[in-house]
Structures are given as C-alpha cells and as structure tokens.
Amino acid sequence: MDTSQHWQRGVFRLRDLPFLRFNVRMNEPQLTRxxxxxxRNERWEIYFGDVRAGVISVRSGNPHDTDPWDWSCGFYPGSHPRECTNGTAATFDQARADFEVAWRVFLANRTEADFQEWLDQEAWTARKxxxxxxxERLPSQRPSSIMRCACGEAFDSHQPGAVLIHVPHITAARRSA
Structure with missing residues (x-):
C-alpha cells in the first residue's frame, strides 16, 4: 500500500514508509489523523500514538491568491519550540507531503522522554x-494561614502560641521598613 492510500484511510504507519523501514521497531505507534x-474549516490533527504531532488545516482569512492549506509539525513541551516547523501548501496532498518530510526530521531528534513529557503535561492539564x-481550586489557590516571619521561620497564624513568639520579630521588621 503506498503512502497516499494510508493517508486517505486516516492511518499512517511509520514502518510502511520505505525511508524508515530500516530504523523502526514493530511496536512503534502509528501516525494517524x-x-x-x-x-469551522477543515482541520486534521495528526497523532503519533497519544501525542499530537501536528496539524494540517485550511487557512482562514487569507487572500484568495495564497496557499489555502497550512501545516505544523512538532509538539511542546517535549521539544524546543524552535524545533517545531510549519508551512503552507496549495493542496492537502502537498501539505501532507511537506508534513511527512518535517516529521521525519522532528522524529529523528526525539527520545521516549520527550513524548512522556508531552503526555505528562496533557495529564496535568486534564486534571486541572x-x-x-x-x-475545586488548585492546591496553590487554596487559602493558607501559614506565614513567614521576619526571622525566616514559617508558622501558622491561626495558632496563638506561634503568633505570640513571632509578633516581636514582625513588629520590629515593620518599624524598620
């Protein structure tokens, strides 16, 4: 099956690409769209396993004499933003071909840790x-009665005993300020 038939079905396996056959494990995820x-406009999200590898979409608001399709390849976090690439094309097939070339370069520079970093960020975003x-509030948004004294010690301002110990320090620091 040639490359265009894979894309028409929406499934794209890296091991089916002749240029990657020598370097791809059989259990590697598929590139799918x-x-x-x-x-509103036609937009295809490209995934490598569970990681969104890029997008191919119809551009909106561009002049009629410019390329109607654009593509972007790469993901962040998990890579440096400058490693992500993009471009425009006259047809979907050309955008797909340009994406494939960019993906080969991007994938060659990725480690498993890069993909895990993106997945961890997605999990945190979903949880948030x-x-x-x-x-609910995030832990950092919950009110806290913990204060830091001028002497550097943290204490609970709702505990009278702790407050009495630190009142002289706080008062002295405010007077000197």
Whole structure:
C-alpha cells in the first residue's frame, strides 16, 4: 500500500514508509489523523500514538491568491519550540507531503522522554480542567494561614502560641521598613 492510500484511510504507519523501514521497531505507534470537530474549516490533527504531532488545516482569512492549506509539525513541551516547523501548501496532498518530510526530521531528534513529557503535561492539564469544572481550586489557590516571619521561620497564624513568639520579630521588621 503506498503512502497516499494510508493517508486517505486516516492511518499512517511509520514502518510502511520505505525511508524508515530500516530504523523502526514493530511496536512503534502509528501516525494517524483525526478530523477536528471544533473548527469551522477543515482541520486534521495528526497523532503519533497519544501525542499530537501536528496539524494540517485550511487557512482562514487569507487572500484568495495564497496557499489555502497550512501545516505544523512538532509538539511542546517535549521539544524546543524552535524545533517545531510549519508551512503552507496549495493542496492537502502537498501539505501532507511537506508534513511527512518535517516529521521525519522532528522524529529523528526525539527520545521516549520527550513524548512522556508531552503526555505528562496533557495529564496535568486534564486534571486541572476537571478540578476547575468541579468548582475545586488548585492546591496553590487554596487559602493558607501559614506565614513567614521576619526571622525566616514559617508558622501558622491561626495558632496563638506561634503568633505570640513571632509578633516581636514582625513588629520590629515593620518599624524598620
């Protein structure tokens, strides 16, 4: 099956590419595309396993005499933002071909840790969104009664004994300020 047939089905296996056959393990994830239902214009999100590797989409708001398709390849975090590439193309097939070339270069410079970094960030973002949706606050947004004294010690301002010990330090620091 040639490369264009894989893309038409929406499934793209790296091991099916002749230029990668010698260097790809059989258990490596597939490069797949999914149509994004959240956009008015045609937009395809490209995934490598569970990691979003890039996007191919119809550009909006561009003049009629410019390329209607654009693509972006790469992910962050997990790579340096300058390693991500993008471009425009006259047709979907040309955008796909340009993406394939860019992906080969990008993938050659990735480690498993890079992919894990992106997955960890996605998991944190999902957890944070679920907390907000449930009306919960993030741990850093919860009110705290812990204060830091001018002497450098942290104490609970709701504990009278701790407050009495540090009142002289705090008062002296405010007077000198």
């Amino acid at each position: 999914r149509r994004s239902p959240d956009h 969104s679920a907390m907000w949706k449930a009306g």
